[in-house]
Structure formats: C-alpha cells, structure tokens
Amino acid sequence: MCIFCDIIEKKVPSEIMYENEQVVAFHDIRPKAPVHVLIVPKKHIRSVNDITESDTAAIGALFFAAQTVAEMMGVKDGYKIAFNVERKGGQLIDHVHMHLLAWPGSQEGKKEVAFI
Ligand code: 5GP
Ligand code: ZN
Numbered sequence: 001m002c003i004f005c006d007i008i009e010k011k012v013p014s015e016i017m018y019e020n021e022q023v024v025a026f027h028d029i030r031p032k033a034p035v036h037v038l039i040v041p042k043k044h045i046r047s048v049n050d051i052t053e054s055d056t057a058a059i060g061a062l063f064f065a066a067q068t069v070a071e072m073m074g075v076k077d078g079y080k081i082a083f084n085v086e087r088k089g090g091q092l093i094d095h096v097h098m099h100l101l102a103w104p105g106s107q108e109g110k111k112e113v114a115f116i
Contacts, residue, residue: 075102
C-alpha cells in the first residue's frame with residue numbers, strides 16, 4: 001500500500017527497534033536529530049485527517065509506545081513528538097507516523113521548533 005506498509009510487513013529493510021500488536025517503531029533513514037524514531041500504526045491510515053473514531057485505539061497506541069521507545073533510547077527525561085499533516089504540513093509519506101526526536105547530549109531543553 002505504501003513504503004511504511006512494506007516496512008511493517010518487512011518487505012523493505014529498516015532498523016525496527018520496537019514492535020507490538022498495534023505499532024512498529026524504526027529509525028528514520030535521514031535522522032534530523034541524534035535520536036529520530038518513527039512510530040507507525042500497523043493499520044494504513046493516510047493522514048491525521050483520515051483518522052476515524054475506530055482508529056483511536058491505534059493512535060493512542062502510538063503515544064503509549066512512545067514511552068517505551070524513549071525508555072529504550074535512554075531519553076525518557078526529554079524528547080519531542082511531532083506529526084506532519086498533509087503536504088503543506090511537511091508530510092511526505094502517506095501513512096500516519098509519529099516522529100520521536102531527542103538530543104540526549106544537550107544539557108538544556110530544546111525549545112526551538114524542530115522542522116522535520
Ligand atoms: P514526513 O515528512 O512524511 O513527516 O516524514 C517521513 C520521514 O520518513 C522522513 O523523516 C524520512 O526521512 C523518513 N523516511 C522516508 N523513507 C524512509 C524509508 O524508506 N525508511 C526509513 N527508515 N525512513 C524513511
Ligand atoms: Zn501504509
């Protein structure tokens with residue numbers, strides 16, 4: 001259906017670092033931060049604008065998995081999560097994905113907007 005569906009189905013190689021019944025998390029191929037993980041629902045949902053009421057558990061699972069991903073990456077003390085929505089919002093891959101970004105080396109909190 002799309003490149004992320006192929007990654008989920010392991011038809012395309014990627015660095016999957018976490019997986020459960022509802023989500024898959026893998027390292028972004030072009031990281032914009034020292035830690036840059038994409039967390040995706042196994043169900044193909046095109047965009048945040050296409051989420052339906054029946055998808056709310058799958059979307060909630062992204063946030064729940066973010067805790068685990070952050071813990072596994074050793075960045076639970078500070079990270080950002082973001083969604084790009086539609087082309088004008090910077091979305092290039094049409095399969096809902098949460099960006100989890102962190103700068104574990106930096107002492108101060110990252111306040112500037114991360115364009116991803
Ligand atoms: P978007 O701009 O749609 O919010 O983010 C898509 C992200 O997916 C980008 O950060 C891009 O680097 C990443 N990406 C695109 N194709 C692949 C791929 O084949 N494998 C992985 N691991 N990441 C990808
Ligand atoms: Zn897909």
